[in-house]
Amino acid sequence: MTAEPVEILLVEDRDEDAELALRALRERNLANKIVRVRDGAEALDYLLGAPGSPAKGKPRVVLLDLKLPKVDGIEVLRRVKADERTRTIPVVVLTSSREERDLVRTYDLGVNSFVTKPVGFEEFAEAVGQLGLYWLLLNRQPGP
Amino acid sequence: MPRRRTEVPSENRVGRLPRSLPGQLLLTAALYAVAGRIALLMAIPPGYATAVWPAAGFALACVLVFGPRVWPAVVVGSFLVNVWTRDPSSGAWDAPSVVVAVAIGCGAAAQAALGGFLLRRSVEETTPFSGDRGVLRSLILAGPVSCLVSSSAGVTTLLAAGRIGPGEYAQNWFTWWVGDAIGAIVFTPLLLLWAPGLRRGGLARRLTVTLPFLVMFAAVTGLFLRAQGWWESWLILACGLLLTGLLGALLLVLTGGAARFEDLLHQRTAALARAEERARAIVETSHEAFVAINAEGRITQWNRAAEATFGWAAPEALGRVLAETIVPPRLRTAHREGLARFLATGEGPVVGRRIEMEGLHRDGREFPVELTITALRAGDSWVFNAFLHDISERKRAQRAIEGKSAELEAANRELEAFTYSVSHDLRAPLRAVEGFASILEKDFAPRLDGEGLRLLGVVRKNALRMSALIEDLLALSRLGRQALELVPLDMAALAREAAAEATAAAPGRPIRVEVGDLPSARGDRSLVLQVWQNLLANAVKFTCGRDPAVVEVTGRASDSEVVYSVRDNGAGFDMRYAEKLFGVFQRLHTQEEFEGTGVGLAIVQRIAHRHGGRVFAEGRPGEGATVGFALPRGGPA
Numbered sequence: 001m002t003a004e005p006v007e008i009l010l011v012e013d014r015d016e017d018a019e020l021a022l023r024a025l026r027e028r029n030l031a032n033k034i035v036r037v038r039d040g041a042e043a044l045d046y047l048l049g050a051p052g053s054p055a056k057g058k059p060r061v062v063l064l065d066l067k068l069p070k071v072d073g074i075e076v077l078r079r080v081k082a083d084e085r086t087r088t089i090p091v092v093v094l095t096s097s098r099e100e101r102d103l104v105r106t107y108d109l110g111v112n113s114f115v116t117k118p119v120g121f122e123e124f125a126e127a128v129g130q131l132g133l134y135w136l137l138l139n140r141q142p143g144p
Numbered sequence: 145m146p147r148r149r150t151e152v153p154s155e156n157r158v159g160r161l162p163r164s165l166p167g168q169l170l171l172t173a174a175l176y177a178v179a180g181r182i183a184l185l186m187a188i189p190p191g192y193a194t195a196v197w198p199a200a201g202f203a204l205a206c207v208l209v210f211g212p213r214v215w216p217a218v219v220v221g222s223f224l225v226n227v228w229t230r231d232p233s234s235g236a237w238d239a240p241s242v243v244v245a246v247a248i249g250c251g252a253a254a255q256a257a258l259g260g261f262l263l264r265r266s267v268e269e270t271t272p273f274s275g276d277r278g279v280l281r282s283l284i285l286a287g288p289v290s291c292l293v294s295s296s297a298g299v300t301t302l303l304a305a306g307r308i309g310p311g312e313y314a315q316n317w318f319t320w321w322v323g324d325a326i327g328a329i330v331f332t333p334l335l336l337l338w339a340p341g342l343r344r345g346g347l348a349r350r351l352t353v354t355l356p357f358l359v360m361f362a363a364v365t366g367l368f369l370r371a372q373g374w375w376e377s378w379l380i381l382a383c384g385l386l387l388t389g390l391l392g393a394l395l396l397v398l399t400g401g402a403a404r405f406e407d408l409l410h411q412r413t414a415a416l417a418r419a420e421e422r423a424r425a426i427v428e429t430s431h432e433a434f435v436a437i438n439a440e441g442r443i444t445q446w447n448r449a450a451e452a453t454f455g456w457a458a459p460e461a462l463g464r465v466l467a468e469t470i471v472p473p474r475l476r477t478a479h480r481e482g483l484a485r486f487l488a489t490g491e492g493p494v495v496g497r498r499i500e501m502e503g504l505h506r507d508g509r510e511f512p513v514e515l516t517i518t519a520l521r522a523g524d525s526w527v528f529n530a531f532l533h534d535i536s537e538r539k540r541a542q543r544a545i546e547g548k549s550a551e552l553e554a555a556n557r558e559l560e561a562f563t564y565s566v567s568h569d570l571r572a573p574l575r576a577v578e579g580f581a582s583i584l585e586k587d588f589a590p591r592l593d594g595e596g597l598r599l600l601g602v603v604r605k606n607a608l609r610m611s612a613l614i615e616d617l618l619a620l621s622r623l624g625r626q627a628l629e630l631v632p633l634d635m636a637a638l639a640r641e642a643a644a645e646a647t648a649a650a651p652g653r654p655i656r657v658e659v660g661d662l663p664s665a666r667g668d669r670s671l672v673l674q675v676w677q678n679l680l681a682n683a684v685k686f687t688c689g690r691d692p693a694v695v696e697v698t699g700r701a702s703d704s705e706v707v708y709s710v711r712d713n714g715a716g717f718d719m720r721y722a723e724k725l726f727g728v729f730q731r732l733h734t735q736e737e738f739e740g741t742g743v744g745l746a747i748v749q750r751i752a753h754r755h756g757g758r759v760f761a762e763g764r765p766g767e768g769a770t771v772g773f774a775l776p777r778g779g780p781a
Contacts, residue, residue, distance in 0.1 A: 016576035023583065067568050096571040119571060119611035121579035 007033035007136060009059040011043040011076065012094070013068050017117070021063065021094070024125035030132050035059070040071025044079055047086050059089060061135040063128070066095040066106070074105055081110040090135040094128070161209065161339060169217040172206040175199075176221025176252075181228050183327070196381055197323035199225070200294065201331025203252060204286055207260035208332070209339055215253040222249030244305045251297025259290035259328065279333075279396045283389065286332050287325035295320035322382055329389035330357070333396055349399040356395060360388040432531040437466045439525045441483055453513075453534055455506030472504045486519065487526060495519050495528075500535065511536045556625075563621050570614055578607035609741075616743035619674075620728065623750045628668045635662040635708065638669075639697045642676035646684040654692040655684060662699035663706045665775045671751045678744040679710040679771055685738055686714035686769065701777065705757065709772030716763040725761050725771075748773060 008030065012018040018036050025034060035057070037043045043064070049055040062080070066073035073093065080086045090112040106114055112135065115127050162168050179199040203218045226245040262285040266278065299317040302308045308316055334357060337350050364384030371377040427434045427445070433453040436445035446461040454461075454470050461469060467476045486492035495517050503513040515532030581603045589597065636659055643657040657680070665672070680695065687693030690713055699708045717725065717732045724730040726749040731742040749759045752773040763769030 014572055014576075016579070017572065020575070020579040096568045096575070117571075117575060119575045119578050120608055121575075121582040124575070124579065 007060045008035070008132060009043070009046060009057075009062045010034055010036040011040070011062065011064045011068065011073070012036060013038050013065065017065070020121060020124060021128055024121075024128040025132055027125055028129035028133060030129065030136065039069040040073065040076045043068075043076050044071060047080055047089075048083055055085065058086070061132060062089055062091045063132065064091055064093050066093055074109065077106060077109045077111060092131050092135060165213065168206070168210040168214050169220075172203070172210065172214045172217035173221040173224065175202045175206065176218055177224040177228065179327075179331075180221065180225030183323075184225065196330075197320075197327040198331040200252065200255065200291060200324040200327040201286075201329070202327075202335060203256035204259040204263075204290070204328050204332045205335035205339065207256045208263060208336060212257050212260055215257050218253035218256050219246065219249035222252045240305060244301055244307070247301040248294075248298045251294045251301070254297065255290050255293035255324070258293055259286050259332075262286075262290060279393050279400060283329050283333075283393050287329040287389070288321075291321055291324035291328055294324050319378075326382070326386060326389060329386075330361070330392065333392055349403050352399050353392060353395040357388060357392050360384070360391060364388065430531075432533050434529070434531055435466070435470070436527055436529045438522075438527055439483075439487055441466050441480070443469065444527065445529075449533075453505075453532070454503065470504050472502050472510050475502065483528075492519075503532070503534070512539045559621070560625070563618060566614065567618055571611065574607050574611055574614075578604055578611075581607065613741045613743070616741045616747070617728075620743055620747055620750060623671070623747065623754065626668075626671075628671070628754060630666050631669055633665050633667050633669060633672055635665055635672075635699060635706075636660075638673050639676050639680070639708075642673060642680045643695070643697070645677060646680040649681070650684050650688075653684075653688070654690075655687065655695065656692050657695045657697070659697040660699065662697070662708060663701040665706045666778060667755050667775060668751075671754070675748050675751050675773060678748050679773075682744060682771065683710050683712040683714065683769075685740065686716075686733075687712050688714070688738070690714060703777070705774045705776050707772060707774040709770050711768065711770040713768040716765050716767045716769045717761075718765050719763065722761050722763075726759055745771070 008025065010018060010021055012021060022034060022036070035046070037046055043062075045053075046056045047058075047062070064073050064076060068076070073095070077091055077093065080089065080091060091110075092113040092115060093106050093111050094115050094117055096117050103114060113131050115131055118124050118127065162171055176199045179202045180197070183197050183199060199221070203221070206214050206217070223245045226248065263282055266281060266285060295317050298320055299308070299313060302316065303310065303313055334354060337353060364380060364387075367380045367384065368377055371380050428447050430447060431449055433450035434445060434447040435443060435450050438444050443461050443464050443466050446456070446458045448458075450461070451457055456464075456469060467479045471479045482492055482494060486495060496519075498514065498516050500512060500514050502510045504510055512535050513532045514535045515530050517528055517530045520527050520529065581600050585592075585597065585600045585604070592600070639659045639662060643659060647653075647655050647657060680697075683695040684693070687695065694713045696711045697708070698711070699706065701707075715733065715738070721732050724732065726745045728743055728746040730746075731740060733740075745759070745761075748771075752759045752775070755775050757773055757775040759771075759773045761769065761771045763771075
C-alpha cells in the first residue's frame, strides 16, 4: 500500500483561515487526506510540478482562496483549467470577496463552485463541509 | 396715396413738389386759376364755356400727384377764375353770384376727384401715364368720362341761376364737356410728365412727347387766332386739340415701354442697393468674425469682429495675404496647398464644414478658432467666405472638465480598490475573531463559567455585527457603480415577495401585511426589490411587540411620478429627526431596542435617487411610521 491519495488540496495563505477550514472539514470527517499550501506558486508546483520535478499529487478537489501571495488564485485557476492533466479536478473558490468581477472572472475560467467565506464560523463550516463533500462524492475515483 | 415715388434716389429728381398740405393746396389753386384765366382769354363767345379748358387737366394732375385731399383747392381755384375774369358790367357781385361760382368750383373739384379715383383704380402704374400700359384707357377716363361731372354741374347751376335759358343748355353743356375733356387729355399727361420729383423716363422721353405736343398746340392756337367766325374757331380748336391728344397718347405709348423698363431698372437697382446695404450691415455688426478672400488668398472683406479677434484694422487687413495675416507659420504651407488644390479640383477638406484650428493674432499670440468656410463662384474664379470665432474660453472650459473627469475617474478607481480591499481584508480578521471565539465556546465550555460564556457571546455578537455593517456598506457602495437595468416592474408582486421574506424572518409574531393595488413602474428589478426588502424589514422590525402588527403598503400615480408608502403601527419616530432617517449609520433607536446597522434607509434613498426619484418619511413616537419612495413616471429620464 502506498500513502493514501490526497483528496483535498487547500490553498490558503492565512493560517487562521486555514485552521478554520481544516476544522470545518474535520467536523465533517473530511480532514484526513488534506494538504494545505500557502500560496499560488506552491499550489501550481503541487498540481503541475515545478521545473525539474513532477507533480506531487492529483487531489479530488481543490479549495482555492483568490487573494494569494506570489501567484493569485485567478492565475492558479486559469493554469489548472488550461492543463490537460488537471482540467478535470473540481476547483471550489473560497473568498472573502463578493465583488462581482471576481465572480464573473472565475466563472469565465471554469470554476466549479464559488463560496464567499462568511464571518460566522458556523455558516463557514457548513459551506465548506457541504461543498467539499459534494465535490468529493461527485469526483469519486475508482479505488486502487 | 402711395408715397413710393418719394423714395426714388434724389439724383433723378428735377425739383421738389411741396410736401406739406398748405403748399399743395396753394399750388393747386394757383395752377387752376392761372390755367383757367389763360383759357378764358380764348373763350369763344357768346357762351360761358370755352373750347379748351386746361385747368381740368391741371386739377386732375394735382389730385393724382397730391391725392384727393387737395380738392378744396380746385374749388378755390375755380372761384378765383370767376372773380378774376368777371366783367364789371355784368351786374352786381352779390350772394347769388358767389353761390354760382362756388357750385361751379365744386363741380370741377368733384370731377378731378372722380378722375383721380377712376385712374388709380384702373391703371396698374403707380402714376398714370408713367409707362406704356393703359394709356388710352387712362386718357378716356381722364377726359370724356370724368368730364361729364363738371359740365353737368356747371351748366345746370347756370340754368338754375337764370344765367342761361333752357334752350342754351345743350350747346353750353357740350362746349363745356369738350373743353374739359380736351384740357384733361392734353394737360394731365403733360403735367404728370413734367411734375418735378416724379420720374417717368428721362428727359428724352419728356421731350419726345412734349415737343410735338407743344408744336401741335402752338399750331392749333395760331390757326385759332386767325380763324373767322364761331364755327371755324370751334372746329379748329376741337379737332386740333383732339389730334394733339391722340398724338400725345401715341407718343406716350411708344416711349412708355422704355420708360417703364428704366423705371423698373431704377427700382430694382435701388432695392438691390438696399439689400446689399442690409447684408453688409449684418456682416459688419456680426459677433462672428467675417473674412473673405479671393482666389489669390488676399483678404477682400474684414468686419469689425475680425478686427477685434485678430488685431488688424480693416484698412490694414484688406489686400493682405490671409496666410501671412492670421494663419500661424507652421500651418501656412498646408493653407496654401489646400487653396491651390481647391482651385484645381473644386474640392477641399475644410470647405463647407465646421472646423477648429489655430489662429494667429497680430501680436503673435496663437489661439483656437472655430470656423466655417464657404466657397462661392465669382465669374470664372472663386471667393472664400469664412465665419470664425475665438474658442479659447470654450477650450479652457473643456480642458477643465476633462481634468475634472480624469480626477473623478481616478477617485472612482481608488474608491473601488478601497472597497475591494475592505471587502477582502477587513473581513478576514473578523472571521478569525468570530471563528476562534466560536471554537473556544464549543471546545472549552466546560472550563468556562457563565460570565465567561456571556463575554464570549458578546465578542461573537459584535464580530457578526461588524460583518453586517461591512456588508451593508459594500452594498451601498455597489449601488453607485452598478448600471441600472430598467424594466417594467410589477410593484405589488415585488412588495409581496419582500413582505413574505420579512415576516418569515420573524416567525411566530402576529403580523398582518396588506398590499394594496400598486401602480407599476419602470426600474431595476433587483434594486427596487432591495428597496421593498428594506422598507418591509423595517416595518416588521419596528412593530415588534404590537399585537397585531399591521403593515399597509399603498401606492398612487400622479402626473409626474408614482408614489409608494409602507405604513406601520410600530414604534414610530420623532419628526424632528426625520432628516437623519436616510443618512448612513444614522439610527433613531438604540441597539437594545431595535437591532440594525443604520444603512437600510440610506440604501433605499440611494436607489430612489439613482432612479431619479425621492424618499419620504412621516411618523410620531409610539404611533407608527410611514416611509415611502417615489419614482418618476415612465422611468428615469
